[in-house]
Amino acid sequence: MTGRPGGRPLVPAYLSTGGVARPSRPQLERLSVLVGTGTSPPAGLPAAQLALLDALVDGSLTVVEAAALLRLPVSAVRVLAGELVDRELVRARAPIPPARRFDPDLLERVADGLRALKHN
Secondary structure: OOEOOOOOEOOOHHHHOOOOOOOOOOOOOOOOEEEEOOOOOOOOOOHHHHHHHHHOOOOEEEHHHHHHHHOOOHHHHHHHHHHHHHOOOEEEEOOOOOOOOOOHHHHHHHHHHHHHHHHO
């Protein structure tokens, strides 16, 4: 988690997950939103999971944001977050889908209507 001056972490990423290589929740995507539940963590929680919970104290983060903040690979954060979701310490929400493009004719009619209201 904390790195050396050369940029490499002191602990390999796979050790931060306790040697687990696959997330328990495969539906966790890079843009899944993580939110802490506010539940007190149990004693003995690994340091990487505690660091993730600490990162979520002030709000929510996507998996990729949490990975950047913790300086861990996204795959490792997916494993950590999946375990915290299983323990009900974190909630995960699917990524927000990209908005569909609006119909240009509808936008033009709305703009015309607003212009008409402005001139009245």
